[in-house]
Amino acid sequence: MISIPVLTLKRLPQYLELLYGFEHEGQDTISATRLAELTGVHMTQVRKDIALTGVVGIPKVGHKVRDLIESIESCLNWKDHSSAFLVGVGRLGSSLLGYSEFKRKGLNIVAGFDTDPSVAGSLVDGVIVHPMDKFANLCRRMKVHIGILTVPADQAQATAELMVESGILAIWNFTPTLLQLDEGIIVEDVDMSASLAVLSRRLSEKYEQDSQQDNKSKNKKNTIDQEKQ
Amino acid sequence: MISIPVLTLKRLPQYLELLYGFEHEGQDTISATRLAELTGVHMTQVRKDIALTGVVGIPKVGHKVRDLIESIESCLNWKDHSSAFLVGVGRLGSSLLGYSEFKRKGLNIVAGFDTDPSVAGSLVDGVIVHPMDKFANLCRRMKVHIGILTVPADQAQATAELMVESGILAIWNFTPTLLQLDEGIIVEDVDMSASLAVLSRRLSEKYEQDSQQDNKSKNKKNTIDQEKQ
DNA sequence: AGTATTTCGATATTTTTATAGCGATTAAGG
DNA sequence: CCTTAATCGCTATAAAAATATCGAAATACT
Ligand SMILES: NC(=O)c1ccc[n+]([C@@H]2O[C@H](COP(=O)([O-])OP(=O)(O)OC[C@H]3O[C@@H](n4cnc5c(N)ncnc54)[C@H](O)[C@@H]3O)[C@@H](O)[C@H]2O)c1
Ligand SMILES: NC(=O)c1ccc[n+]([C@@H]2O[C@H](COP(=O)([O-])OP(=O)(O)OC[C@H]3O[C@@H](n4cnc5c(N)ncnc54)[C@H](O)[C@@H]3O)[C@@H](O)[C@H]2O)c1
Numbered sequence: 474m475i476s477i478p479v480l481t482l483k484r485l486p487q488y489l490e491l492l493y494g495f496e497h498e499g500q501d502t503i504s505a506t507r508l509a510e511l512t513g514v515h516m517t518q519v520r521k522d523i524a525l526t527g528v529v530g531i532p533k534v535g536h537k538v539r540d541l542i543e544s545i546e547s548c549l550n551w552k553d554h555s556s557a558f559l560v561g562v563g564r565l566g567s568s569l570l571g572y573s574e575f576k577r578k579g580l581n582i583v584a585g586f587d588t589d590p591s592v593a594g595s596l597v598d599g600v601i602v603h604p605m606d607k608f609a610n611l612c613r614r615m616k617v618h619i620g621i622l623t624v625p626a627d628q629a630q631a632t633a634e635l636m637v638e639s640g641i642l643a644i645w646n647f648t649p650t651l652l653q654l655d656e657g658i659i660v661e662d663v664d665m666s667a668s669l670a671v672l673s674r675r676l677s678e679k680y681e682q683d684s685q686q687d688n689k690s691k692n693k694k695n696t697i698d699q700e701k702q
Numbered sequence: 703m704i705s706i707p708v709l710t711l712k713r714l715p716q717y718l719e720l721l722y723g724f725e726h727e728g729q730d731t732i733s734a735t736r737l738a739e740l741t742g743v744h745m746t747q748v749r750k751d752i753a754l755t756g757v758v759g760i761p762k763v764g765h766k767v768r769d770l771i772e773s774i775e776s777c778l779n780w781k782d783h784s785s786a787f788l789v790g791v792g793r794l795g796s797s798l799l800g801y802s803e804f805k806r807k808g809l810n811i812v813a814g815f816d817t818d819p820s821v822a823g824s825l826v827d828g829v830i831v832h833p834m835d836k837f838a839n840l841c842r843r844m845k846v847h848i849g850i851l852t853v854p855a856d857q858a859q860a861t862a863e864l865m866v867e868s869g870i871l872a873i874w875n876f877t878p879t880l881l882q883l884d885e886g887i888i889v890e891d892v893d894m895s896a897s898l899a900v901l902s903r904r905l906s907e908k909y910e911q912d913s914q915q916d917n918k919s920k921n922k923k924n925t926i927d928q929e930k931q
Numbered sequence: 932a933g934t935a936t937t938t939c940g941a942t943a944t945t946t947t948t949a950t951a952g953c954g955a956t957t958a959a960g961g
Numbered sequence: 962c963c964t965t966a967a968t969c970g971c972t973a974t975a976a977a978a979a980t981a982t983c984g985a986a987a988t989a990c991t
Contacts, residue, residue: 474910480948482903486895490878504968512880517950520970532956532969549899550906564800568793574878578898618905643905645898649719649803651741659908661901665892666715669807669874670778672890674711676847676872677779679888681703709978733938744980749940761939761986934991944981951974960965 477548481522485545486578487512488522492542504535551579556617557645560632561624562587562602565647569621571598582621584611612639621645633660706777710751714774715807716741717751721771733764780808785846786874789861790853791816791831794876798850800827811850813840841868850874862889 491511495503505523509516523536528544530536546552554576559566562585569575570585585602587593593604603611611617620641624632629650636644643659646652652660720740724732734752738745752765757773759765775781783805788795791814798804799814814831816822822833832840840846849870853861858879865873872888875881881889 474907476907477903478948479900482900483893483896486878486893486899487880490880490895505970506968511882515950517952517970518948520968521949524970530969531958533958533967535968548903550902551899555902555905564797568797571793574895575898578895579902580898619901642908643901645901649715651716651719653740657908659901659904661897661904663892663894663897664712664715666719666803666807667712668890668892669804669809670715670780671708671711672848672872672874672888673779673784673808674706674777675888675890676784678703678705679871679886707978734940735938746940746980746982747978749938750979753940759939760988762937762988764938932991935989937986937988939984939986941984942982944979946977946979948978949974949976952972954969954971956967956969958965958967961963 475525477525481525482549484512484514484518484522485526485549487514488519489542489545492538492545495538496542501538502531502535503538503541505530507535546579549579551577554579554581555619556581556583556615557619557621558582558584558586558608558612558617558641559600559621559623560586560605560608560636561622561628562589562592562597563623563625566621566623567597569623569647570600580619583615583617608635609639612636612641616640618642619645621647623647626650704754706754710754711778713741713743713747713751714755714778716743717748718771718774721767721774724767725771730767731760731764732767732770734759736764775808778808780806783808783810784848785810785812785844786848786850787811787813787815787837787841787846787870788829788850788852789815789834789837789865790851790857791818791821791826792852792854795850795852796826798852798876799829809848812844812846837864838868841865841870845869847871848874850876852876855879 488508491508492503505519506516509519512519523541526544526548528536528540557580559570559582562570566585570582575582582600585597585600586605586608587602588605590604593602595602618641620636622629622633622644626648629648630652633644633652633654637654637658643661644652646660646662649664649666654660717737720737721732734748735745738748741748752770755773755777757765757769786809788799788811791799795814799811804811811829814826814829815834815837816831817834819833822831824831847870849865851858851862851873855877858877859881862873862881862883866883866887872890873881875889875891878893878895883889
């Protein structure tokens with residue numbers, strides 16, 4: 474199995490989102506050119522990304538929407554469902570538990586876990602929440618290999634270690650903590666700070682750019698004014 | 703103002719997270735080498751990233767933790783706070799409203815908005831939620847330029863357009879919808895699907911790799927067995 | 932004081948990723 | 962049936978990012 478570049482993997486769901494739309498509208502073919510227009514990704518990049526999923530297109534027509542969906546989904550392993558446990562059923566954790574979209578993306582959150590006795594034992598959006606001490610046992614028994622980490626930042630490292638000891642192979646980490654784990658363990662961070670950093674900086678850059686243009690046009694105006702004098 | 707590469711911007715908060723820890727522990731200097739070890743980023747890359755923030759280090763010693771924090775924070779514009787409006791106070795939206803960490807990162811969510819009359823008018827984690835029809839007015843009056851988008855996917859495009867008309871310059875988009883907006887508008891996606899895609903694929907790759915190794919060791923065992931015979 | 936050692940930071944190289952160019956392919960229209 | 966036009970997908974080039982190299986600077990130790 475070839476290793477697909479991260480950036481390609483991150484673009485594939487974007488294409489999928491559009492493809493679902495097309496299928497819904499009854500459109501049955503789509504060209505890479507059009508996908509490029511809609512995503513802002515370069516035409517040739519779209520072709521490369523699509524090629525990596527192993528599907529072939531039809532010249533002059535493009536790709537069959539259904540084929541492309543199948544190909545991307547199976548490439549991302551979104552067709553057969555994987556079970557996952559979520560640890561830390563707080564604000565963020567419970568909003569994830571109730572988010573049905575993940576099921577369509579191959580992720581089945583089968584249970585939540587929390588140390589807080591007032592949360593443990595309850596149902597959150599139809600998903601059962603267990604006390605934390607049941608984690609290791611259930612994890613091994615149910616052969617769950619994906620852990621979703623939404624505990625407070627200062628609990629993240631310890632909780633992650635517990636997960637790994639219990640047989641978790643991949644951690645979807647929503648905390649800002651940089652986990653230090655065994656090499657083999659897959660850690661995927663959903664780093665909102667990183668995203669916020671890009672937003673903040675780009676906005677600053679934009680402000681400055683705009684104010685410079687303002688100054689320019691002001692200066693220009695001054696020049697014109699001066700010329701008038 | 704130089705344009706800092708996206709990937710650098712995304713790493714900066716990681717360094718910051720560690721730096722806050724060091725400061726807390728009373729450590730007052732840190733080397734790029736050590737940061738590299740902890741983040742898994744290459745030593746020279748860390749140096750480049752740091753250099754882009756404009757701070758200079760001391761040979762043999764490294765960097766003053768405080769200076770580095772200041773430098774990164776001001777580079778990301780996390781020192782003076784920007785006001786933001788959040789639209790769509792549902793599961794995800796309300797969890798974001800209550801998340802105090804954003805304040806420390808220069809983002810002040812000053813109000814939420816929702817079309818649902820049972821949500822609008824209430825306080826969520828101390829933040830007031832207005833009915834949606836007040837958005838344009840308040841946005842202009844309070845000169846808010848950042849919008850956080852957490853409405854259902856099918857409402858995302860329309861809501862984003864409303865935001866832009868009301869003076870929003872940057873949208874932090876938590877929906878899976880690919881927004882089609884004016885060139886100048888900054889859109890930063892928090893794409894959980896993208897992250898999930900990487901996790902899923904990497905896990906598949908790992909499974910296959912492991913099972914191949916299993917086969918190998920089985921074959922090896924067989925070979926040994928055969929040799930024994 | 933002098934030397935060894937560590938780290939910075941500038942420059943060079945390599946690798947990865949993105950873009951461009953172009954022939955091959957195929958459906959559609961005359 | 963043949964031309965036309967659009968698209969695929971391969972190969973080549975360009976750009977960006979990551980990694981390596983190395984001299985200079987500064988601390989700590991002899
Ligand atoms: N709320 C957000 O919008 C948001 C955004 C980005 C990142 N995060 C991160 O997500 C994590 C959770 O944030 P939150 O706002 O949901 O916090 P929260 O306090 O609302 O929820 C944390 C939950 O984890 C439980 N918990 C605490 N220690 C535990 C342990 N050792 N084992 C199992 N469960 C434990 C608590 O009982 C609580 O229910 C934090 O690391 C936060 O930084 C949150
Ligand atoms: N819940 C999650 O964990 C999660 C994870 C990833 C992405 N998302 C995305 O975030 C968005 C919100 O998800 P959610 O689970 O919080 O949904 P939700 O249904 O719980 O909340 C949506 C909120 O938006 C409000 N709303 C609907 N239309 C609106 C409009 N036109 N203007 C203003 N408000 C409007 C609704 O009243 C509701 O309160 C979705 O696009 C979803 O795909 C959610």
